Amino acid sequence: MNQHDNTFSSNTSLSDTSFQSDMSTSQQSARQVAVKVISNILLQQGSLSTQLARHQTEVASDHIPMLKELCFGVCRQYPRLNSIALHLLAHPFEEKDTDLYAVLLLGLYQLTYMNTPDHAAVNETVEACRLLKKDWATKLMNAVLRRYQREADEIVALLEAQPSVEFNMPKWLVKRFNKHWPEHFEQIIEASNTHPPMCIRVNEARVSRETYQAQLVELGINSEEGPFSGSALYLRNAVRVGELPDFEEGFVSVQDEAAQLSAQLLSPKAGEKVLDACAAPGGKTGHLLEKSNHIELTAVELEPWRMEKIESNLHRLGYSAQLICADASDLDAWWNGEHFDKILLDVPCTATGVIRRNPDIKINRKPADIDDLVIIQRAILNKVWTTLKPGGFMLYATCSLMPEENEQQIQHFLAHQEDAQEVALNSLAPDKQIEWGIPVSHGRQLFPNLEGHDGFYYCLLQKLA
Ligand SMILES: C[S@@+](CC[C@H](N)C(=O)[O-])C[C@H]1O[C@@H](n2cnc3c(N)ncnc32)[C@H](O)[C@@H]1O
Secondary structure (H helix, E strand, O other): OOOOOOOOOOOOOOOOOOOOOOOOOOOOOHHHHHHHHHHHHHOOOOOHHHHHHHHHHHOOHHHHHHHHHHHHHHHHOHHHHHHHHHHHOOOOOOHHHHHHHHHHHHHHHHHHHOOOOHHHHHHHHHHHHHHOOOHHHHHHHHHHHHHHHHHHHHHHHHHOOOHHHHOOOOHHHHHHHHHHOHHHHHHHHHHHOOOOOEEEEEOOOOOOHHHHHHHHHHOOOOEEEOOOOOOEEEEOOOOOHHHOOOOOOOOEEEOOHHHHHHHHHHOOOOOOEEEEOOOOOOHHHHHHHHHOOOOEEEEEEOOHHHHHHHHHHHHHHOOOOEEEEOOOOOHHHHOOOOOEEEEEEEOOOOOOOOOOOOOOHHHHOOHHHHHHHHHHHHHHHHHHHOOEEEEEEEEEEEOOOOHHHOHHHHHHHHHHOOOEEEEOOOOOOOOOOOOOOEEOOOOEEEOOOOOOOOOEEEEEEEEOO
């Protein structure tokens, strides 16, 4: 196991049975389940969101907020906690003891960032070793945490010189952000390290933003209008979706404001044939239909389990579309040869603009992922382009801050695709002023904003007739 460069790799993940609990009941404590979730993330067995979805049923529902706090917290603070843990340990744990490393990270997180009394955090950490049937580690864990209690200030001051600790971000990402966006570096770091605001999208086909905002006020939920998307409301305090009026009836969805710009920019009109090429979980699919329910919409998604999310999202909103589970770059597998008027291509990416929503990126993302994703994006872009009508429009989007995936990807595409041209982002919605993000060599780059939208990239392309 190599904790230094985060390259844990294993075919083993902590299943329900491998985590032996003294509690014979099916429900475990939030902390026990957090150990599983964090271990599996360290072992690269899946993302934080998939691990949480899989394991949160193992705790009582009133413990889910605590489970999330622990898991999101450890991921968000991972660069710091990892440095502290490695400093405290004489020898890193072996890979088979990744669960113990997760226990240690959770203990350090409680001691540093939570209100848990110190003695309780230490005792719970030691107890966690016992529950894992690794009693041999209890003395070590006790000694390590007690030392941290005594020397925390000195240790943190010493480690602060490391960029990963100073900025609470993997060193390679610090370097990339600084290299590509020196003027926006501080904003990117600060916004990526905080809790994101809760932004909702009002379904304007059902209710106006003003009316919905007034309904929220009646329930004591205060919000501000998003400045860039006509359907966005930022809630001053996050609430459970069940508390949002008419959520189940599809009057409102949770979606970041930058993501809401897609449907605004593509501006689908009745009768148009529209493709949403990388569609799950379907946030933008639903928004396209809210803009016009009379479009002929096809949504393509590679992952069957993610396809189910599109289905349930559309079901809640009361819309339907042709859903196809396929690799968008494998046209033989899904395309019937009929061209589309408009295409939304929201490609898989490094998600470096949404680290605050997916903080496990700090653990799992590697520099090599950029090159791998650029190749996948290029293949999808080139193939899907052939399904666009001459004169039709394609909106290319990512939630990445890496120029390789954004302006450079488009640069390469335009250099090789003779029938493609970049057009102004508001070509399809000329009444909308583009006042967000910054112009880059092709398209516009948005950076994550402390109390506003996520990091995103958009470029609008037209196929020459
Ligand atoms: C950035 S997400 C899309 C988010 C979505 N547009 C939304 O707003 O809810 C990218 C999606 O592309 C899917 N994907 C990845 N490779 C794909 C491929 N070759 N063909 C189709 N979908 C793919 C991923 O599974 C993921 O669901």
